Amino acid sequence: MGDWHIYQNNYLIVIAFLCLGILLPVIALFFGKLLRPNKPNKIKNTTYESGMEPFHDSRVQFNVRYYIFGLMFVIFDAETVFLYPWAVAYNKLGIFALIEMFIFTAMLAIGLIYAWKKKVLKWT
Template sequence: MLTNYAFIGIFALAAITFPLLPLVLSAFLRPNRPTPVKLSTYECGLEAIGDIWVQFKVQYYLYALAFVIFDIETVFLYPWAVAYGQLGLFALFEMVVFLAILTIGLVYAWKKGALEWI
């Protein structure tokens, strides 16, 4: 029993050590010679023109959020579809309720105009 936890501990230690070790070593071994040219902001190799801070429209975030929601929906639907034969009628009812809630949310967002691009 303890050996199972030992493997988990070794794996966790390796998962923490492997990414951090190169970062720590590079911080000590690299040359550190900052110059004004190295510290300047650039855009595709050219000097930046105008303000560096750019604000994005909120609609982009709404589309990203809608994508994440429906992407997670497929994550829930796929295992259900694979195991549908073993789950029975109750699982079908649960999935219909799940899809109904998502559909109601989509219709609400559509009616509110949250899915309008411009």
């Protein structure tokens, strides 16, 4: 019963950080809008892309394969993020970590084989 003040203090810290995390961006955006120059005109409101006038609607539907290909890149990029620190600390981790990393890379290899069989990696 006497330990409640310790937990209450922890919650106050979390609430304070949550409030700061919300308030600071709102205040920064408010002051940015207040201080920036705002002189819109017809030329400034046009679409600009490499100096050329747009010749069709910008909402073009892309093939889903481009997104899947991008997700595959992100997945294998994340694998590198996990694999590098493991390789640096390999001597300290032991055989259990070797087995865990083997399971991790095997699961990623299964995902790669699945994507290969579904022809996700073909860039056509």
